[in-house]
Amino acid sequence: MDSRGLIIGMIILLQTTVGILGNFFLLSHYLILYYHECSLKTxxxxxxxxxMANTLIILSKGVSHIMTAFGLKEFISEIGCRFSLYVQRVGRSMSIGSTCILSVFQAITISPRSSDWKGLKTKAPKYIGLFLSLCWILYLIVNIIFPIYLLNKKVKSQNMTKAKSFEYCSPGDRDGIMDSLYMALFVFPEVLFSVLILWSNGFMVVILYRHKKQVQHIHSTNVSFRASPESRASCTILILVSFFLTFxxxxxxxxxxxxxLNSPSWWLVNINNIISMCFPSFGTLVLMNNAPTFSRFCFIWIRNKKSPNFKVAM
Incomplete structure (x- = not known):
């Protein structure tokens, strides 16, 4: 294995390790939170x-890219490759869908009470869980089209040299049917979600700016001013969503x-692999760094473990 493959392999290995640990601790946080409070905030x-979606991306995409970088291309069978692609697509679809729902919901939450969204502020939390479940079911069904189609389509070995990707477990040759399905089922919804994310982010920035202007007269040299919990949560979500949109x-x-490109360079393909892994791997660090409730709840949990007689106030 050459030095460039080793460099790419080490970078993706670092991303995968950080991503698995970060997502594991964040999922543990939500499980502990649910265990103690029997419910989760929206x-x-x-x-x-x-x-969960980011974890699927890391486990499928990260592992396959690491094997590619270290030259272990024959480790997984063809069926294993198709399953890995299926998991990647489900994770990617749910990642952008969940990010869109998060951004739009937070925009509704901080909207003024006098706005036309007053009814949505009370109704939205009731249906978020159902909508997320429907998204999982939809993407699990829709994404299975591609593994089935690719497995049924016999690709001759001489045609594999025409593939436009050097990735391990790549989809291989594409035709008009697959391109049309991909555009209709994935590209168009992702563009729509991206527009909704940009709109809701812009809306939140405007609302937070107006709120800051309104409370400036309260702030004085004798009275300390602290941002409201909603403002802090909105800022954290803005950072997270901006991080997502960038990568x-x-x-x-x-x-x-x-x-x-007919023959994309090796560096272009692998740089794309690294960039596509950035948000699933490091997005959790943004949440843990900007969410004081995470560290505070971890402290309470550790204290409970050390003090068996300590009871949480209900």
Whole structure:
């Protein structure tokens, strides 16, 4: 294995390790929170599903890319490759879907009480869980089209040299039917979700700016001012969603370049692999760094473990 393959392999291995540990601790946090409180806030519920989607991406995409970088291309069978692609697509679809739901829900939450969204503020939390479950069912069904189609389609070995991707477990040659399905079932919904994310982010920025202006007269040299919990939560979500949009946009651009180039360079393909792994791997660090409730609840949990007689106030 050459030095460049070793460098890429080590970077993706680092991303995968950090991502698995971060998502594991975040999922553990939500499980502990649910165990003690028997319910989750709507935002925490969405973040739990987002974490699960990112975990699927890391386990499927990260492992296959590590094997590619270290030259272990024959480790998984063809069926295993198709299953890995299926898991990647489900995780990617749920990741952007959950991010969109999170951004739109937070925009509804902080909207003024006098706005036209007053009714949605009370109704939205009741249906978020159902909507997330329907998204999982929909994407599990829709994404299975591609593994079945690719397994039924016999691709001759001489045609494999025409594939536009150097990735292990890549989809291989594509035709008009597959391109049309991909555009209708994935590209168009993802573009729509991206527009909704941008709109809701812009809306939140405007609301937070107006709120800051309204409370400035309260702030004085004698009275300390602290941002409201909703404002802090909105800022955390803005950072997370902006982080997602940045790497998602870069990955989409690179994917388009790889699709249109007859012979994309080795570096272009692997840089795209690294960028596509950034949000699933490091998005949890953004949450843990900007959410004081995470560290506070971990402290309470540790204290409970050390003090068996301590009871949580209900």
């Amino acid at each position: 935002t925490d519920l969405i973040l739990k599903h987002l974490t 998602y946009t870069l990955s989409s651009i690179l994917n388009a370049c790889i699709a249109f």
